[in-house]
Amino acid sequence: MSDVYVVGADLIKFGRYPDHTPAQLGAQAALLALDDAGLTVHDLDVVYASSTYNAASMIGQQVLKQIGQTGVPCVNVSNACASGATAFREALIGIKSGMYDVALALGVEKNPKGLLGPPPGTGPSPEGLFGSGTTPAMFAEAGMVHSAAYGTTIEQFAQVAVKNHHHATMNPKAMYQIETPLDVVLASEMIAWPLTKLMCSANVDGAAATILVSDRKAREMGLSRAVRVRGSALASDPYQPRNPALLDADSVTRLAVAKAYDMAGLGPDDLDLVELHDCFATAEILHYENLGLCGEGMAGALIDSGETALGGRIPVNVSGGLLSKGHPIGATGIANIVEVVMHLRGEAGARQVERARIGLAHVLGFSAIAGVCGVHILEKA
Amino acid sequence: MVNQVTALPCKPATALVQVTEAGEPWLRGYRCGACAAVVAEPTLCCRACGSRAAPVDVRLSTHGKLFTWAVVHRSFPGVAVPFVSAIVDLDDGLTLKGTLRGAAPDTLHAGLLVEAVFDDAGGAIDSDGAAYVGFHFEPRAGEPA
DSSP states (O other): OOOEEEEEEEOOOOOTTTOOHHHHHHHHHHHHHHHHHOGGEEEESSSEETTTTTTOHHHHHHHHHOOOOOOEEEEEEOTTBBHHHHHHHHHHHHHHSOOOSSEEEEEEOOOOOSSSOOOSSSSOOOOOTTSSSSSSHHHHHHHHHHHHHHHHHHHHHHHHHHHHHHHHTTTTTSSOOOOHHHHHHSSSOEETEEEEEEBBBBEEEEEEEEEEEEHHHHHHHHHOOEEEEEEEEEEOOOOTTTTTOOHHHHHHHHHHHHHHHHHHHOOGGGGGGEEESSHHHHHHHHHHHHHHHTTOHHHHHHHTTTTTTTTOOOOOOOOOOOOOOOOOOOHHHHHHHHHHHHHHHOOOGOOOTTTTTEOOOOOEEOSEEEEEEEEEEEEEO | OOOOOOSSOOEETTEEEOOTTTTOOOEEEETTTTTOOEEESSSOOOTOOOSSSSEEEEEEEEEEEEEEEEEESOOOOOOOOOOEEEEEETTTOEEEEEESSOOOOOOOOOTOEEEEEEOGGGBBTTTTTTEEEEEEEOTTTTOOO
16 A cells, blocks of 8 residues: 655644633644645545544534535544544545545544543542542552562652653743753652652643645655654553553553554664653653663663653653643644654754654553553654 | 441442342452453453353452552542552452552552451442442551551
């Protein structure tokens, strides 16, 4: 099958938008991406729209009501924090099938406020009676497995937040653009040991959009700013004996990334940058090993080495990541891809990864009972 | 505290807890006859091996080992903090999440021997005034508190 290219990619500044509907936010991102591609709504053959909380209300069609009701099909996707990656992948598949030449893959979210956790059931609330179902507790428990096995320290987890908050100071579309040194990270409110508040992702609204086109359309448009999709994988959490009592971020990520590397014919040593799902600081440490950026048990040493900071061997989350750019859930999987595209084009400004040719975007989604992981590998055309 | 509840009848605060006609609470899991995987909730087929024979309910051991934990300092409004959210491997193969009481957080370590102790689910009662029965984990006798 022929190649698929990303020819438009952009996002709105992440933050709180109390006076906007999700459709209005999504429409802004869609227009930014269309303008970036030099296309209009009339060029679109199909829309894949991701929103974890709004997909059931036909978010794609609502966006078209804002930017032009051309009558093209909309596929509305909800797949936890991997919703955006799922929409992007479906757009890729649609174009590869030969059905479409130009697709909009869009992610938008207005997040619920406060601590996210499971929906209420019957009987007394389980929170506190049967441990904690809050997401920080789940990722603290997973981080403590790494800590017990390899001696990973709270300072090493905290350094992930220091790094990603530093990166965000160079990203004008990040929620926070504030230098946040180690002592500040460690002194912020303890949420679930070893996670302080600044080691938890920023709960924000946001929207991001990409335009994917067929090989034929890309050549017609010119390839000077195009980015080729080399690998794409989506995996659901395979059976693991401790799951779902223990959040298993590892097996589902390893399953997906192995498929993506295989499809691309590439491996971790080929990557110039990575945007991975740092929903909590512990997660970034786990994913260094899950994505093969270092050996088993070496993730603490990898963050200490500075190799995952901008200027290092393999910069990770130069956008600021979910920790500082923010995590509008259904938009995150598209926003990570937008960031990689900017670097491969050499248009990432102060945070540009020099001579970036190949990048990887990873997202991990979880509910109280199920998991999903999406991985995409992109290459400068 | 011993594993019995004297005020009867009690409603399970979680589907894991069952109560016999004599009022004795127990932990229920489901074991696959084909691959022996143990899960907490009933499924149509085995989610580990796909066997079409549904896993059958089994009485679980209340003994296990601490695998990992989080010390929760911020929870939902109204929930008393801090508390230890513990993930425990029961001796017969099921891993459960529960609150661990009776151990200082800075003394916790993977492998700590614990047991599930049935309790009154924080004193919760339903709209008819009936009491609930739940469970929490405690270090087993002989383990340092």
